[in-house]
Amino acid sequence: MNNDLQGVVISGNSDGKWEARHLPSGRLVIGDTVDGAQGLMRDALGLTSSGTFDEPLTSDIFSGLSQAIALFLEGPVSNALAVHSGFARLDAFENGTAHIRLGGGCRGCPSSQITLFSGVRDKLQDRFGEDVIVDVTPSLD
Numbered sequence: 001m002n003n004d005l006q007g008v009v010i011s012g013n014s015d016g017k018w019e020a021r022h023l024p025s026g027r028l029v030i031g032d033t034v035d036g037a038q039g040l041m042r043d044a045l046g047l048t049s050s051g052t053f054d055e056p057l058t059s060d061i062f063s064g065l066s067q068a069i070a071l072f073l074e075g076p077v078s079n080a081l082a083v084h085s086g087f088a089r090l091d092a093f094e095n096g097t098a099h100i101r102l103g104g105g106c107r108g109c110p111s112s113q114i115t116l117f118s119g120v121r122d123k124l125q126d127r128f129g130e131d132v133i134v135d136v137t138p139s140l141d
Helices: 034-045 064-084 112-128
Strands: 008-012 018-022 027-031 086-094 097-104 135-138
Touching (some): 018 034, 064 086, 112 135
Antiparallel strands (some): 008 018
16 A cells, blocks of 8 residues: 555455545545545545545635744644545634635544544644634635
8 A cells, every 4th residue: 555545444345346544534435446436535535546636725825824834734733634634724714713624534534523623723722822812713625
Protein backbone atom coordinates (compact mmCIF):
# COMPACT_ATOMS: atom_id res chain seq x y z
CA MET A 1 0.00 0.00 0.00
CA ASN A 2 1.23 3.50 -0.81
CA ASN A 3 1.94 6.02 1.95
CA ASP A 4 -0.71 8.42 0.63
CA LEU A 5 -3.46 6.03 1.69
CA GLN A 6 -3.18 6.46 5.45
CA GLY A 7 -5.70 4.49 7.47
CA VAL A 8 -6.62 2.27 4.49
CA VAL A 9 -6.66 -1.52 4.65
CA ILE A 10 -6.66 -3.56 1.44
CA SER A 11 -7.95 -7.12 1.56
CA GLY A 12 -9.09 -9.79 -0.85
CA ASN A 13 -12.67 -11.06 -1.06
CA SER A 14 -13.80 -14.62 -1.60
CA ASP A 15 -15.04 -13.60 -5.09
CA GLY A 16 -11.53 -12.52 -6.17
CA LYS A 17 -12.20 -8.78 -5.83
CA TRP A 18 -10.22 -6.42 -3.60
CA GLU A 19 -11.65 -4.17 -0.89
CA ALA A 20 -10.09 -0.93 0.23
CA ARG A 21 -11.52 0.29 3.54
CA HIS A 22 -10.66 3.67 5.04
CA LEU A 23 -10.85 2.79 8.71
CA PRO A 24 -11.40 6.27 10.20
CA SER A 25 -14.38 7.12 7.98
CA GLY A 26 -15.66 3.63 7.14
CA ARG A 27 -15.50 4.27 3.37
CA LEU A 28 -15.35 1.07 1.35
CA VAL A 29 -14.54 0.59 -2.32
CA ILE A 30 -14.16 -2.64 -4.27
CA GLY A 31 -11.85 -3.13 -7.23
CA ASP A 32 -10.89 -5.97 -9.52
CA THR A 33 -7.22 -5.71 -8.51
CA VAL A 34 -5.21 -4.31 -5.60
CA ASP A 35 -4.18 -1.38 -7.79
CA GLY A 36 -7.79 -0.89 -8.85
CA ALA A 37 -9.00 -0.81 -5.26
CA GLN A 38 -6.23 1.65 -4.33
CA GLY A 39 -7.15 3.88 -7.28
CA LEU A 40 -10.82 3.86 -6.33
CA MET A 41 -9.93 4.78 -2.74
CA ARG A 42 -7.70 7.61 -3.94
CA ASP A 43 -10.66 8.90 -5.95
CA ALA A 44 -12.98 8.56 -2.93
CA LEU A 45 -10.55 10.53 -0.76
CA GLY A 46 -9.83 13.16 -3.42
CA LEU A 47 -6.19 12.17 -3.89
CA THR A 48 -4.35 12.50 -7.19
CA SER A 49 -2.24 9.64 -8.52
CA SER A 50 0.82 11.38 -7.05
CA GLY A 51 -0.74 11.30 -3.56
CA THR A 52 -1.69 14.97 -3.21
CA PHE A 53 -5.18 16.35 -2.73
CA ASP A 54 -6.91 17.80 -5.76
CA GLU A 55 -8.43 20.39 -3.42
CA PRO A 56 -6.95 23.87 -3.95
CA LEU A 57 -5.32 25.78 -1.12
CA THR A 58 -7.24 28.83 0.07
CA SER A 59 -4.45 30.87 1.69
CA ASP A 60 -3.79 32.76 -1.54
CA ILE A 61 -7.27 34.34 -1.48
CA PHE A 62 -6.82 35.85 2.01
CA SER A 63 -4.57 38.47 3.55
CA GLY A 64 -3.51 39.45 7.05
CA LEU A 65 -4.83 37.39 9.93
CA SER A 66 -7.16 35.36 7.70
CA GLN A 67 -4.20 34.32 5.56
CA ALA A 68 -2.18 33.36 8.65
CA ILE A 69 -5.08 31.18 9.83
CA ALA A 70 -5.42 29.60 6.37
CA LEU A 71 -1.68 28.87 6.23
CA PHE A 72 -1.80 27.29 9.69
CA LEU A 73 -4.70 25.07 8.60
CA GLU A 74 -2.91 24.11 5.37
CA GLY A 75 0.35 23.40 7.22
CA PRO A 76 0.45 22.01 10.78
CA VAL A 77 -3.26 21.19 11.06
CA SER A 78 -3.45 19.41 7.70
CA ASN A 79 -0.20 17.60 8.47
CA ALA A 80 -1.82 16.22 11.64
CA LEU A 81 -4.98 15.24 9.73
CA ALA A 82 -2.86 13.48 7.08
CA VAL A 83 -2.59 10.53 9.48
CA HIS A 84 -6.14 9.74 8.32
CA SER A 85 -5.68 11.05 4.76
CA GLY A 86 -7.42 14.29 5.67
CA PHE A 87 -6.88 18.05 5.37
CA ALA A 88 -8.35 21.38 6.48
CA ARG A 89 -9.08 24.56 4.50
CA LEU A 90 -10.29 27.99 5.58
CA ASP A 91 -13.30 29.18 3.61
CA ALA A 92 -13.97 32.37 5.60
CA PHE A 93 -13.04 34.14 8.82
CA GLU A 94 -15.46 36.65 10.29
CA ASN A 95 -16.26 37.95 13.76
CA GLY A 96 -13.90 35.45 15.41
CA THR A 97 -15.42 32.44 13.68
CA ALA A 98 -13.35 30.37 11.26
CA HIS A 99 -15.42 28.58 8.61
CA ILE A 100 -13.42 25.42 7.97
CA ARG A 101 -13.78 22.68 5.40
CA LEU A 102 -12.41 19.26 6.33
CA GLY A 103 -11.73 17.03 3.36
CA GLY A 104 -10.09 13.85 2.19
CA GLY A 105 -10.54 11.13 4.78
CA CYS A 106 -12.18 13.62 7.15
CA ARG A 107 -15.03 14.41 4.78
CA GLY A 108 -18.06 12.44 5.88
CA CYS A 109 -16.19 10.77 8.74
CA PRO A 110 -18.40 10.23 11.79
CA SER A 111 -15.64 11.73 13.98
CA SER A 112 -15.12 14.86 11.87
CA GLN A 113 -17.21 17.08 14.17
CA ILE A 114 -15.14 15.98 17.16
CA THR A 115 -11.98 16.58 15.15
CA LEU A 116 -13.17 20.06 14.20
CA PHE A 117 -14.39 21.22 17.59
CA SER A 118 -11.96 19.42 19.91
CA GLY A 119 -8.86 19.28 17.73
CA VAL A 120 -8.78 21.96 15.06
CA ARG A 121 -10.42 24.69 17.18
CA ASP A 122 -8.03 23.97 20.07
CA LYS A 123 -4.99 24.16 17.77
CA LEU A 124 -6.20 27.45 16.32
CA GLN A 125 -6.91 28.91 19.75
CA ASP A 126 -3.50 27.78 21.03
CA ARG A 127 -1.81 29.48 18.06
CA PHE A 128 -3.91 32.64 17.69
CA GLY A 129 -5.62 33.03 21.08
CA GLU A 130 -9.15 32.43 22.30
CA ASP A 131 -9.96 36.10 21.86
CA VAL A 132 -9.12 35.84 18.14
CA ILE A 133 -10.56 32.38 17.42
CA VAL A 134 -13.82 32.40 19.31
CA ASP A 135 -15.32 29.45 17.46
CA VAL A 136 -15.17 27.31 14.35
CA THR A 137 -17.94 26.13 12.12
CA PRO A 138 -17.94 23.51 9.36
CA SER A 139 -18.24 24.87 5.85
CA LEU A 140 -20.91 23.27 3.73
CA ASP A 141 -19.65 21.52 0.60
